[in-house]
Amino acid sequence: MTHSWRQPLVMFVCAGVVIICAERVAAQAPTELRWGGDSEGGAPFVEADPNDPTRVVGFEVDIAQLLASGLGRTPRFIQSGFTTLDSSVARGDFDIALSGIEDSPARRARLAVTTPYYQFREILTVREADAARFRTLADLRGRRVATLAATLAFDMLNAAQGEHGVVPVPYEDDVHPYSDLAIGRVDAVLLDYVLADRGVHRNPGLANQPKEIGVGYYVGILSPSNTALRDQIDTILAHAMRDGRLEAIVRRWNMWNEDQPRLYTRLSGDGTNQPSVVGSMAPVASTWEAVRRYLPALLNATLITLTLSCVSMVLAVGLGVLIASGRVYGPASVRMVLLAWVEIIRGTPLLLQLFVIYFGLATVVQLPAFLAALIGLGLNYGAYESEIYRGALEAVPVGQLDAARTLGLSDRQTLIYVRAPQAFRLALAPMTNDFVALLKDSSLVSMITVVELTKQTSIFAANIGSWVVPGLLCGGMYLVLSLPFAHLARRIEKTWRA
């Protein structure tokens, strides 16, 4: 007890050392510029280096290098999904996001946005045969027009949906809009001309319309609290515009055109003469205003999710019953084929199956996206359902089957009147579980252009720059969809137990 003062003293000294070290670390200038981008977006922005896939190359990589060297730091790339770049930079996952990010009033309202460093035009790409009739969005009434989700072009298409009756089809990548245009799944693509040029080169038979539909700018985005770094970056960009380093980068990636010197001229060295940003969406006045604006779209997406899930489940149940019957009653060869099918479907990702059905089979059969989604979900869950039913059929006591046989029921009659009804009771709980899982897994179909609840929510979140309200709304919708089914299943089980 004589040394009782020692322990607090040691702790106090340790705490002091920790605080001093932390302050020194904080006081040290950062050595890295952590920048986020989506390498899935591909060339010319950010993509894996074909010679060394551990590295990234592209226009944005060079911009990041330019900014980092101006700051005296080393650039470090951090991969992030395109639609979550805004949220990630806001929460501090990286210092700046550079990934063909478009300037918009909504972004300026909630993030620190750099000086624009590239000007682009939104243009329509169509099949050569349609070049004369589809020149503007007004010519595309009732037609499907593809674009990238959560972009300026998507906002423009949504506006044109009300104005001209076009049908926006959002994609998650910039390759499939053009390949789908070539095979006739969509009638036009609206994207910036950097992407449009690449799309036309990759797909013979497509043509870019010369008339621009809109003008936009690429910017870097930073956390709203990081305006000091943003100002430093603006200064670096202004210097790079004047001394030709930015032009060299743009030329290196074959993106130079007459719009760029005009942009550089308009922007003064101190970055005060910003070009006016375009965008169909005004900055969001309030979260509730945004909710009011997005609620009809969310409700519509909820209906799509519900329809998709219910019809897929019906398909899955039918398929599951057939597979399970074949596995329980079929000859050895049939059992083996069905087992292989179940293992292949269960052993490969649902997303891959959706890609194969929608994109992979496109040269053979061009399924509409919704139908491809139904088939993909139905086939995938059919395999899982079949295992539930097989297990349930085999769990019906042998004594029940013996009793049916001694009464003279045939195998078919035994299945219909004795085995299947009892198996169904055993299968109901896991089936309900599967339906709820299917309801949530249906969000994967957004990857093949079906805008369902989660996709619509991510568009909403990207627009307002926060996942809190959209996430709560979306979660609430899923619960509203799933809880009645779970409740119904519990009631049925209770009735059976009574």
Added chain:
Amino acid sequence: MARVNTVLDVASLELRRAARVIVRDVSFTAGRGEVVALMGASGTGKTTILRAVAGLDPIERGTIAIDGLRLEAGRALRRDTRRELHRRVGMVFQFHHLFEHLTALHNVWLAPVHVQRQGRVEAERRARQLLEHLGVGERADAFPRQLSGGEAQRVAIARALAVGPPLLLMDEPTASLDPARRGDLAATLRQLASEGRTLVVTTHDGEFARACASRILKMQDGRAVPV
């Protein structure tokens, strides 16, 4: 030599489970209106014999003839043979095996409607009559899980009798009954026999066997020996 009124004729029967011989060289007959009790310790093959007679398990050697229908060793039952067999033999299992998802009444009319193609209304009327005859008429709408052991057994008897078989097999019918109920069951079996049915009953219970059976056989070393 089988008697003229013989309903069941088991001759030189050998039965195996996997490679193990359970029953060797069993022969016995049962005449119309007769109750034959098969007694013996557990594992002596009583249930195995009933299952073979009901066509549930294959015969290794020997023959079984039921009302003129012959089952032979080494042959899988053809569909028409099986249909004929199930017209002739009804079976009540030790644990009843009532269909859990159907009411007592539905358990009884299921086979008459779907196997014998009787009209649903008529089949249901007869099923209700049978249940009343066996003293469980008021339990017609109950599910098996709601029945007592004795009630479930009577429903199982009604189900087996609904298709009108001349031969009724009962496996350990007293296993789940208290002594008072055993007396009731013995009376029921005697009544069924008096109506012209043949019954083969396996049991451990000597008192019950003596109360209901016209003949008692004991399983010993794989053979059925008269007691």
